[in-house]
Amino acid sequence: MAKIKTSxxxxxxxxxxxxxxxxxxxxxxxxxxxxxxxxxxIYYHHKDKATxxxxxxxxxxxxxxxxxxxAVSVEDDPVTRLESHIRMxxxxxxxxxYFSAILMRELASGGANMPVSxxxxxxxxxxxxxxxxxxxxxxxxxxxxxxxxxxxxxxxxINLFVTSIPFRKSLPGASRADQxxxxxxxxxxxQISKIIIDSLLLK
Amino acid sequence: MAKIKTSxxxxxxxxxxxxxxxxxxxxxxxxxxxxxxxxxxIYYHHKDKATxxxxxxxxxxxxxxxxxxxAVSVEDDPVTRLESHIRMxxxxxxxxxYFSAILMRELASGGANMPVSxxxxxxxxxxxxxxxxxxxxxxxxxxxxxxxxxxxxxxxxINLFVTSIPFRKSLPGASRADQxxxxxxxxxxxQISKIIIDSLLLK
DNA sequence: CAAAAATGTAACTAATTGGTTAATATTTTG
DNA sequence: CAAAATATTAACCAATTAGTTACATTTTTG
Numbered sequence: 246m247a248k249i250k251t252s253x254x255x256x257x258x259x260x261x262x263x264x265x266x267x268x269x270x271x272x273x274x275x276x277x278x279x280x281x282x283x284x285x286x287i288y289y290h291h292k293d294k295a296t297x298x299x300x301x302x303x304x305x306x307x308x309x310x311x312x313x314x315x316a317v318s319v320e321d322d323p324v325t326r327l328e329s330h331i332r333m334x335x336x337x338x339x340x341x342x343y344f345s346a347i348l349m350r351e352l353a354s355g356g357a358n359m360p361v362s363x364x365x366x367x368x369x370x371x372x373x374x375x376x377x378x379x380x381x382x383x384x385x386x387x388x389x390x391x392x393x394x395x396x397x398x399x400x401x402x403i404n405l406f407v408t409s410i411p412f413r414k415s416l417p418g419a420s421r422a423d424q425x426x427x428x429x430x431x432x433x434x435x436q437i438s439k440i441i442i443d444s445l446l447l448k
Numbered sequence: 449m450a451k452i453k454t455s456x457x458x459x460x461x462x463x464x465x466x467x468x469x470x471x472x473x474x475x476x477x478x479x480x481x482x483x484x485x486x487x488x489x490i491y492y493h494h495k496d497k498a499t500x501x502x503x504x505x506x507x508x509x510x511x512x513x514x515x516x517x518x519a520v521s522v523e524d525d526p527v528t529r530l531e532s533h534i535r536m537x538x539x540x541x542x543x544x545x546y547f548s549a550i551l552m553r554e555l556a557s558g559g560a561n562m563p564v565s566x567x568x569x570x571x572x573x574x575x576x577x578x579x580x581x582x583x584x585x586x587x588x589x590x591x592x593x594x595x596x597x598x599x600x601x602x603x604x605x606i607n608l609f610v611t612s613i614p615f616r617k618s619l620p621g622a623s624r625a626d627q628x629x630x631x632x633x634x635x636x637x638x639q640i641s642k643i644i645i646d647s648l649l650l651k
Numbered sequence: 652c653a654a655a656a657a658t659g660t661a662a663c664t665a666a667t668t669g670g671t672t673a674a675t676a677t678t679t680t681g
Numbered sequence: 682c683a684a685a686a687t688a689t690t691a692a693c694c695a696a697t698t699a700g701t702t703a704c705a706t707t708t709t710t711g
Contacts, residue, residue: 251688265557269473273669283690288670290688346556352608353549353556354468356615394605394639397612401604402597405555409600412559436597444646454658476699486660488701493658497699 252290255280259287260301264343267350268298268358295358302363305344309337310366317373323381327445328438330374331399335434338407345407348400371396378445387445395441406433455493458483462494463504467546470553471501471561502563508547509569512540516573526584530648531641533577534602538637541610548610551603574599581648590648598644609636 258280262271273294277284291297316333320326338345348367351359374396381387410428461483465474476497480487494500519536523529541548551570554562577599584590613631 267470267472267553267557269470272667274667284669285671285691286689294669349552349556350470352611352615353552354470355611391639393616394609394636394643397608398601398605398640398643401606401608402601403604405600405604405607406597408555408558412555413596433597436594437601440597440601440644440647444643475697477697487699488661489659491700 251282251286255282255287255290255297256301256304259291259297260305260343260347263298263301264346264350268294298358299360299363302347302360305341305347306363306366309334309341309344310369312337313370314373317377323377323384323386324442324446326377326380327374327442330377331438331441332431332434334370334399335403335406335430335437338403339430342407342410345404349404349408370400374399381445385447388447390445395445398441399437402437403433406430454485454489458485458490458493458500459504459507462490462500463508463546463550466501466504467549467553471497498561501561502566505550505563505566508544508550509566512537512544512547513569513572515540517576520576520580526580526587526589527645527649529580529583530577530645533580534641534644535634535637537573537602538606538609538633538640541606542633545610545613548607552607552611573603577602584648588650591650593648598648601644602640605640606636609633 255276259271259276262276262279271294273284273287277287280287287297291300313330313333316329317326320329351363356364371392375392378387378390378392378395382389407430413428458479462474462479465479465482474497476487476490480490483490490500494503516533516536519532520529523532554566559567574595578595581590581593581595581598585592610633616631
């Protein structure tokens, strides 16, 4: 139990800091202090800052892609598959709020520093969506559509929804009902699903 | 002519670097070199790094919000308004690729460092969208919808589309037609419009 | 034109940052 | 248990960074 604790603790803490401040904005001294470990321990377990970042991203991206793939691939009906896809991606993003922030930063810098293994996880999700849309087309349920645009719609909308939660909480007004509608990821996922499927379905 | 040239030149160059590397990742010495001006000139014209960032964001966000508001507010029909809204936001984002990158970085850090004046520009766009949706509802053209979700859908999708252009260009395969479909912002905007309006229209 | 105001530069500084080192403590294992 | 492998620490270092200063040049203006 105690074996991997420090390494894990560093990774978790680093993920938070990378999400909050970006790669350059994350200071190794601060990380050590906030982890409650010595700085040399970080370097002992994770080699250097770049490797630590890579480790953090792999640990962050992989389970999310896994969850989406697992949930979708057991379904046969294209509509159900797409609903599961969006719901699971939304849930996974909300469960791991640092994922969206880091993904957005990476996309903002053109995926320059993104490790291939992390990028591959996003490609898995994109490929899965492609399969679902193609299945829908071949069954005469869906109109033809651009996979990439649908993917961007899902990811982009969820990204903004998740990362803006703390920001929106500090906004004025909004009733209890609004609050729920605005902060509940399940409700957001359902709305996104509805919009996309409405447009995709052959009338 | 020569009066504001240096100040403008610094601002333009700084915007690019902030978009590419983020606030912390942008190094003032590099900026000076890439601008072709001395570092002290930067401080002379823009006080310090934080102020420079603020100036850059204001200069970046304001014309984009202006363009969207100008294009939309002359229209009466809710559908046309929404189409204009999405098209103009997409065009403005594509014309100024640094806008999306900076916006994404800001949202990733919860809008922590975003100057109020820049935030207000995004709020203008959101409010405008709210008016359009309300107009559509009152005319019995649109179903009721969550403004925020639609806003996130537009902004999130365009953000990803624009920032991923350089990234996608380095991807393998894709025919000429695919290339056009994938890289042409007008086509992307039309698809987003169609999806959202399809779902919004009362049958 | 000459004084003054504005703008530009090179060299410097104080603080911060990623990374190292050598010594110590803890855990594992033959 | 003792040796070996693993893990942790405090102190240190070289490089980088934001910001400054004193001086030179150009532009404006009375």
